[in-house]
Structures are given as structure tokens and as C-alpha cells.
Amino acid sequence: MAIRIIVKDPDPVLREKALTVTKFNANLHKLLDDMADTMYDAEGVGLAAPQIGILKRVIVMDCGEEHGGLIEMVNPEIVSASGEQDGPEGCLSIPGIRGDVKRPMNVVAKGQDRNGNPIEVTGTELLARCVFHEIDHLNGILFTDLASKTYTSEEEEEFE
Template sequence: MALRIIVKDPDPVLREKSKPVPKITPNIHKLLNDMAETMYDAEGVGLAAPQVGVLKRVIVMDVGDEHGLIELINPEVIEQEGEQFGPEGCLSIPGLTGDVRRAQRVKVKGLNRHGEEIVIEGTDLLARCILHEVDHLNGVLFTDLAEATYRGEPKEEE
């Protein structure tokens, strides 16, 4: 495993659409391992491959709940319901927080590192994280959706 450099906005790679992973190879396993190590080192709760300069549909997340580390390849949001409104930050936009409206509950399907289809359901912070990371795969940043942005730490409700 190795730490990767986190790409910072306004790097154009963050605005590109990621390509699906056609086959899970040892390089994809290494990418997943490196992304998880990089996310934990940066004290983040999620990281998408474009944030380490790789335009592949791969995300990792760990919001500190019972799911632990979630690795998703070719994730696709299949259900969304409800609404939550609160602060988000991003490892690619350090020091900036924004108030973003997201679904309260989401269901996403994708592949795990073994190529098996998995379905993850999340609410609250996990739902927010899933949607935030999937947005990265489509070249969308939280600042595109934020109703307000501010410098510094998020206000309460996270």
C-alpha cells in the first residue's frame, strides 16, 4: 500500500467523467488499497479515484459506522429518498465547507474487489458520503451543489 497525492481543485481531472472498470485486476486491488490508506491518512470519510488522479469508477468510504470500510467499483445509485441538509467538506478542497441538500437514504449497487455485486443502503452521513463520492465520478464537486460555502470547520449537524 502507498499514500497517493490528493488532487486539489481546480485541477481539471476533478471535472472529468470517470470510465467504468471493465475488469478487476491486481492494479484495481492496489488502487483500492492505496485509496483507503490515503483516505485514512487524510482523516477523510470517503475518496474517489479521480481525487488521486485516476479516472476510473472506484470509491472507498468509511464513515465510522457498522459498515466499516466500503469499497465500490462501478457504483450506481439505484434508490434515493427523503432529504437532509447540512455541511460537507472535501479532501480536494481543503478548508472549505458548504451546506448541501442530499437524499436522506440511498441505495447503491456496485462490485466489490472480488467482482461480486453488492448493494449498500445508507442513511444520514453514509448517504451523504455515497452521493458525494459518486458525484466525483461524474466530475461534480460539492461546491457545485452547495447553497452556501464558508471557510473553516463545518457547523454542527454532521
């Protein structure tokens, strides 16, 4: 397990579409472990493989125990979404910037676990936001592309 370097915007890898994972092996397991370590070290709630320069459809998320703790998804896809929420987002690849983004309130996503077995994740609120945010990374989309407005961390503190 290792802490990887998080790629920062405007690195072009963040705008690329990630490739489907076809090999479920020790290399994938190490990638997932390293991604979780990197996410926790950076105090994030989600991380997509392109954020560490790897164009594979792999995400990790941890929105707290109330949302299931650490979730690993390989080749994730949205199955359904409903409702709406509008709130702040940040990104480990865009430090110091936040933005207001509309996202669905509820999500069902399917994918595979680290061994290639099918999994399904159902989430609301923060977990739903995180699932959409991380899958967007796999498609070269950043939250700033979707934000109705962006602001610095300092400006956010002034709002509160």
C-alpha cells in the same frame, strides 16, 4: 499499499467523467488499498479515484462502524434515494472550504466489489451523504457546485 497525492481543485481531472472498470485484477486491488490508506491518512470519510488523478469509477468510504466500516465500491450507481437532509460537507480536494448541501437522507447503491462480484450498499444520514458525494466525483461534480452557501473552516467555527 501507499499514500497517494490528493488532487486539489481546480485541477481539471476533478471535472472529468470517470471510466467504467472492466478489469478486476491486482492493479485494482492495489488501487483500492492505496485509496483506503490515503483516505485514512487524510482523515477523510470518502475518496474517489479521480481525487488521486485516476479516472476510474472506484470509491472508498468509511463513515464509522455504525455504517459498516470500510466500504469499497467499483462502478457504483444509485438505485434509489428518499428523504432529504441539508447539512455541511467538506472535501479532501477542496481543503479549508465547507458548504451546506441538500442530499437524500436514504440511499441504496449497487456496484461491484474488488473481485467483480455484485454488491449493494444501503445507507442513511452520513453514509447516504457520502455515497452521493463520492459518486458525484465520478461524474466531475464537486460539492461546491451544489452548495447553497460555502464558507471557510474559520467561518464555520464562528457559527458554532
